[in-house]
Amino acid sequence: METACATCTGLQKHPKKPHQDYGSEPVGSVRWVNTTLPHLRASSGGCRGCALLLQGALLHHGRFASIREDQIKVTAETIHSATNPSQDHLSVELRWKSHEDDCDDMSDHEHDEGYPDLKLEFFTDQDGQSSFSAIGRGRHIITNPLQDTGIKTVHNMIRQCKGNHSLCRDRNGDFTPHRLLDLSVANPSKAICLRELGADANAEQAAQEYFALSYRWGIGRGMLQTTSKTLNAYKKNIAWDTLPRAFQEVILFTKSLGVRFLWIDSLCVVQDDPSDKIRASLELKDVYGNASLTIASTSAAEPTKGLFAPQMQTFKVQANDSKGSLSKVYVREQPSHYSFKKASDVGSPMNNWELLSDASKEANARTPLLLRAWAYAERLLSPRVLHFTDSEMLLECREAFQCECGRIDDAAFDPRKTDTVKQDFAQCAALADANGHRRMDSVVSQLAATSLSDGTDDLSTTPANPLELWSYIVTEYTARNVTYDTDRLMAIAGVAKTISRAIGAGYVAGHWMSSTLGLLWYPSEGAQCRRPKQIADRNVPSWSWASVEGSPIFFDNSSAMDLACTASFSVNGSQNIFSPFSGDVVELRAAMATEVVFQEDAPGEYWLSGNGISVEFQPDIIPLRGEDMAKSGETLLCVLVSMSFRSSILGLILKKSRTKAPTYRRIGRFECYECLKDGSDEEPEDAEALFEHWFPDVDDMTQLDERPRHVFKIV
Structure with missing residues (x-):
C-alpha cells in the first residue's frame, strides 16, 4: 500500500486525518498543505499532488520572480460554503516577506492575518471529476463579453438587481440628457451620430433607456471630443474608425444588450464651451442616476486600451493520481475583487468605514479607473455599474455586488468586508426622499452623542x-486624482446634490452650512499639499477643504464638548442655497479665541506659544508659503471649537x-493633546491645561454659552 505524502496527503481523503470533515455536505475548510515553496519543490519529486501544486504555482512565477523561495509560504485548502455549494475548488495561497524583512521564522509570517500575496484556485468543470478529491468544481470566467454567454450573464445580473432591489428601480422619467449618442444608424458597425434630444420628441421618448460610460481619459492627447467646431458634423455622423477602441467596444456591447442610446462625456458635452461643461456637471446626478447601466472601463488606463481588459490566463493541466486516473485541472489566479474589498477585516479608528484608497499598489495598478475622482x-x-x-465582470448596484465567480460577498472564501459606501449613500438619499427634509438638530444630537469607542457598530x-x-x-474623493484644479468641486457637485435632502441644509464650496464641526477638516499629509489656482468666477475660500490639493482630507465630526463656537455664511441668510463651485466669507462667533505667537524650530516643525505655554502645530501646507506664509514671532489667532473624545x-x-482686511485666512487646524511650559524640562501637561494658561479669565467652562463672543470673518 502506497504511503500518503506527508506534505499534501496526496490531495486525497485519508483515514489518518481524522480532524477533516468529509461529510456529504461539509461546511468549512479542509487544510491539505502548510509548507514552504522549497519544501513543496522537494516533495514534488515523489508526489503527484505536490507536483501539481508546484506546476500551478510556477505558471505564475512572474508574480514572485524577485522573491527568494525560502521566504515563500504555501498553504492549500478546500473550502466548502453553504452559499456556494457548486464550488469546492482547491484554494492555494502564497505569501512572502519583503526583502527588508530578514526574519527567518516562517511561523511568524507578517502576512498571516492579511490577504495573501498570490491566491490561486485549482478546479474542474462543473460536471467534471478530478482524480484528486481535494480539487472540486469551479466556475469558468467569460473571456469575450460580446459572445452569447457574456450577454446572457450580464442580462441575468441586471435582471437579478431589478427584480430584487427596490433602491435600484427609481428613475426620474422627466429627465433625459441634453445629448446622447444614437447607435441606430443604417450601418451601426460603421458609424454613430450625436442627437440633441430636445429637438426631437420621438427620439426623446425612445431615450428613456440609455447607458453611460465611465472611463479614464488618460493623458487626453488625441481624445475624440465634441467641440463647437465638430458639433454640427457629429450630429450627422461620427466615423467608426475615429473612435478609440473603448468607445467602439462599449457601442457594440450596448447594442448587444438591446439599448439604442449611450452617454459618453467627451462626445455628449461640448468640451470647449465652459457653460456646457458647467451644465453637464450640475446634471451629473441625473445623467448617471437615470442611466439604466453605467459601463465602467475599470482596468483600462485610457480609451485606446479598450473596454474589455485582457483576462488573466486560465491554464489547463493534465493531472493523474497514483492510480493513473487522468483528469483536466484548471489553474488561475483567484479574482481578488481588488479595490472593492477592504484591505483588512479591521475597522478604521476614525469612523465606521475603512478607506478603500489604502488598497495595495497592485490593486490600484489593476483598477486605474478607481483612482479617479470623477469616476468615484x-x-x-x-x-x-458594470465593471x-x-x-471578471462585476455588477455594483445600490444594494449589492454580483460577480462572475460568485464569491465577492462570501466570507467563506474571503473574510474581508466589501465596500458598502455606495449602499449607505443610496439608503441615505432614499430615506430623505421618503421622509422629506431631515431635521438637522436631530443629526447634530446624534453626532454629539457618538463615542469613538462605538466603532464596532455594524452600519x-x-x-x-x-x-x-x-x-x-x-x-x-480627495484621495483620488483630478487633472484640473477647477474640477475639484465640480465633480462632487452631483454627489452633494443627491445627499442634500438627507442633510437638509445649504451647501457652499463643499461645506454644509449646518455644521461648524465640518470646518475642522485637515489634510493627512501637509507636506504634499498646495493651494489650487483660483480663476475669476470661482472662489474657493481658505475655510473650504477644496482649498487644499495633494492629500486626502479628514474630518472631526464628533464632539465630546462644544466650546461655544458657531459659524454663519454670507449668502443672504438662506439655508437652502446650493453654491457648489465657490464661496465667500464665513463668520465665526467664538467664546474662546486668543492671539498666539508662531514659531518655526526647524523646517517643517511648528509651534504656537502663549502665556509661557507652547503647543505643536501642523498647518495645512508644509512648508508655509504664499498667502499662508508666517514668520517666527508673528502673531496668529487661535479659535477653539470643540473637545474631542480623544x-x-x-x-x-x-x-x-x-488683501482683504479686516478678514482672516485659515492656515491650519489646531489640535492640542498636551502643553509644554516654555524653557522647562517638566513633563507635558494634559490638553485641558490649555484652558487655564491661554484663557485664564474663563473660570467656569459650563457657562461658555453666556460669555461674550468674538467675531472673525474668514475668507
Missing part, C-alpha cells in the same frame, strides 16, 4: 449618519488677510 462620483450616483476588470443594519457619510466620501482640544488657526 459616477460610481456613487449610478443605480448600477470590466482583468479578472449595514443601521442608516448612515448623512454628515459622517459625506465626510467619508470627501476623504475617499481628550484633545480642537480649533482653527487664522492669519490676517493681506
Whole structure:
C-alpha cells in the first residue's frame, strides 16, 4: 500500500486525518498543505499532488520572480460554503516577506492575518471529476463579453438587481440628457451620430433607456471630443474608425444588450464651451442616476486600451493520481475583487468605514479607473455599474455586488468586508426622499452623542449618519486624482446634490452650512499639499477643504464638548442655497479665541506659544508659503471649537488677510493633546491645561454659552 505524502496527503481523503470533515455536505475548510515553496519543490519529486501544486504555482512565477523561495509560504485548502455549494475548488495561497524583512521564522509570517500575496484556485468543470478529491468544481470566467454567454450573464445580473432591489428601480422619467449618442444608424458597425434630444420628441421618448460610460481619459492627447467646431458634423455622423477602441467596444456591447442610446462625456458635452461643461456637471446626478447601466472601463488606463481588459490566463493541466486516473485541472489566479474589498477585516479608528484608497499598489495598478475622482462620483450616483476588470465582470448596484465567480460577498472564501459606501449613500438619499427634509438638530444630537469607542457598530443594519457619510466620501474623493484644479468641486457637485435632502441644509464650496464641526477638516499629509489656482468666477475660500490639493482630507465630526463656537455664511441668510463651485466669507462667533505667537524650530516643525505655554502645530501646507506664509514671532489667532473624545482640544488657526482686511485666512487646524511650559524640562501637561494658561479669565467652562463672543470673518 502506497504511503500518503506527508506534505499534501496526496490531495486525497485519508483515514489518518481524522480532524477533516468529509461529510456529504461539509461546511468549512479542509487544510491539505502548510509548507514552504522549497519544501513543496522537494516533495514534488515523489508526489503527484505536490507536483501539481508546484506546476500551478510556477505558471505564475512572474508574480514572485524577485522573491527568494525560502521566504515563500504555501498553504492549500478546500473550502466548502453553504452559499456556494457548486464550488469546492482547491484554494492555494502564497505569501512572502519583503526583502527588508530578514526574519527567518516562517511561523511568524507578517502576512498571516492579511490577504495573501498570490491566491490561486485549482478546479474542474462543473460536471467534471478530478482524480484528486481535494480539487472540486469551479466556475469558468467569460473571456469575450460580446459572445452569447457574456450577454446572457450580464442580462441575468441586471435582471437579478431589478427584480430584487427596490433602491435600484427609481428613475426620474422627466429627465433625459441634453445629448446622447444614437447607435441606430443604417450601418451601426460603421458609424454613430450625436442627437440633441430636445429637438426631437420621438427620439426623446425612445431615450428613456440609455447607458453611460465611465472611463479614464488618460493623458487626453488625441481624445475624440465634441467641440463647437465638430458639433454640427457629429450630429450627422461620427466615423467608426475615429473612435478609440473603448468607445467602439462599449457601442457594440450596448447594442448587444438591446439599448439604442449611450452617454459618453467627451462626445455628449461640448468640451470647449465652459457653460456646457458647467451644465453637464450640475446634471451629473441625473445623467448617471437615470442611466439604466453605467459601463465602467475599470482596468483600462485610457480609451485606446479598450473596454474589455485582457483576462488573466486560465491554464489547463493534465493531472493523474497514483492510480493513473487522468483528469483536466484548471489553474488561475483567484479574482481578488481588488479595490472593492477592504484591505483588512479591521475597522478604521476614525469612523465606521475603512478607506478603500489604502488598497495595495497592485490593486490600484489593476483598477486605474478607481483612482479617479470623477469616476468615484459616477460610481456613487449610478443605480448600477458594470465593471470590466482583468479578472471578471462585476455588477455594483445600490444594494449589492454580483460577480462572475460568485464569491465577492462570501466570507467563506474571503473574510474581508466589501465596500458598502455606495449602499449607505443610496439608503441615505432614499430615506430623505421618503421622509422629506431631515431635521438637522436631530443629526447634530446624534453626532454629539457618538463615542469613538462605538466603532464596532455594524452600519449595514443601521442608516448612515448623512454628515459622517459625506465626510467619508470627501476623504475617499480627495484621495483620488483630478487633472484640473477647477474640477475639484465640480465633480462632487452631483454627489452633494443627491445627499442634500438627507442633510437638509445649504451647501457652499463643499461645506454644509449646518455644521461648524465640518470646518475642522485637515489634510493627512501637509507636506504634499498646495493651494489650487483660483480663476475669476470661482472662489474657493481658505475655510473650504477644496482649498487644499495633494492629500486626502479628514474630518472631526464628533464632539465630546462644544466650546461655544458657531459659524454663519454670507449668502443672504438662506439655508437652502446650493453654491457648489465657490464661496465667500464665513463668520465665526467664538467664546474662546486668543492671539498666539508662531514659531518655526526647524523646517517643517511648528509651534504656537502663549502665556509661557507652547503647543505643536501642523498647518495645512508644509512648508508655509504664499498667502499662508508666517514668520517666527508673528502673531496668529487661535479659535477653539470643540473637545474631542480623544481628550484633545480642537480649533482653527487664522492669519490676517493681506488683501482683504479686516478678514482672516485659515492656515491650519489646531489640535492640542498636551502643553509644554516654555524653557522647562517638566513633563507635558494634559490638553485641558490649555484652558487655564491661554484663557485664564474663563473660570467656569459650563457657562461658555453666556460669555461674550468674538467675531472673525474668514475668507
